[in-house]
Amino acid sequence: MARAGDTYHYDRAQRGFHWLMAALILVALGIGIYAAWQVPGTSPRRELLDIHKSIGLTVLLLLPLRLVWRLIAGEPAYRVPPSRPAHLAAKAAHASLYVLMLLLPVSGYVYSAAGGYGLPWFGVFSFPRLVPVDKAVSLAGYSAHYWIAWAVGIVLSLHVLAVAWHAWIRRDEVMGRMWPRRVVGG
Numbered sequence: 001m002a003r004a005g006d007t008y009h010y011d012r013a014q015r016g017f018h019w020l021m022a023a024l025i026l027v028a029l030g031i032g033i034y035a036a037w038q039v040p041g042t043s044p045r046r047e048l049l050d051i052h053k054s055i056g057l058t059v060l061l062l063l064p065l066r067l068v069w070r071l072i073a074g075e076p077a078y079r080v081p082p083s084r085p086a087h088l089a090a091k092a093a094h095a096s097l098y099v100l101m102l103l104l105p106v107s108g109y110v111y112s113a114a115g116g117y118g119l120p121w122f123g124v125f126s127f128p129r130l131v132p133v134d135k136a137v138s139l140a141g142y143s144a145h146y147w148i149a150w151a152v153g154i155v156l157s158l159h160v161l162a163v164a165w166h167a168w169i170r171r172d173e174v175m176g177r178m179w180p181r182r183v184v185g186g
Contacts, residue, residue: 007076009177014073017066018178021059021101025152028055032149053112054122060105067098079173093162096155104148111141 010018031052038045082090110131112119115138119127131137166174 008079008173009076009179011073011076012180013069014066015178015180017062017069021062021066024055024059024062025101025156028052028059029149029153031055050118050120051122053108053118054120056105056108057119057121057127059101060109063098063101076177082172082174090162093155093159097159100148100152100155104145104152107141107144107148109141111138111145114138114141 009015031048035045035048035052038048081087109119109127111117113129113131114134116133119129121127163175166172
């Protein structure tokens with residue numbers, strides 16, 4: 001059981017990172033899917049992919065900040081702790097999401113850099129090309145990016161289903177941990 005004075009919600013910064021990165025990832029996935037249906041080398045595909053890359057690289061830059069803050073702030077207590085298998089499943093799912101949040105933009109970066117494509121950040125500047133132009137490496141990056149994107153979609157879908165299950169079936173506190181605290185009786 002939880003102790004008096006324990007907080008049961010993630011702090012404001014962790015909630016901010018969570019929701020900002022969720023929005024960025026969903027928008028990047030949507031743009032990437034839409035751009036894939038456009039004719040290569042044409043407008044609006046080029047512009048969409050520039051935005052897609054900018055968002056992906058933003059996620060990549062935010063990830064270490066999020067991880068450091070997570071280590072500093074820790075995880076809030078549960079009023080009623082979940083079962084050990086449920087807690088381990090949640091830990092595995094979250095670890096998978098963090099790994100995928102790293103691998104997806106890195107594979108996109110490799111695909112673009114090795115393919116000789118630009119690495120813009122919202123038209124403000126371009127990221128340096130740390131990978132030499134190499135068609136085989138670019139194709140490997142593309143393949144990895146494609147399959148990792150599918151993995152992200154699957155794991156995010158499972159994440160949302162788990163949240164829905166906690167909120168609507170179990171009716172426990174899991175969803176509330178990522179929402180702002182409610183003022184009771186005020």
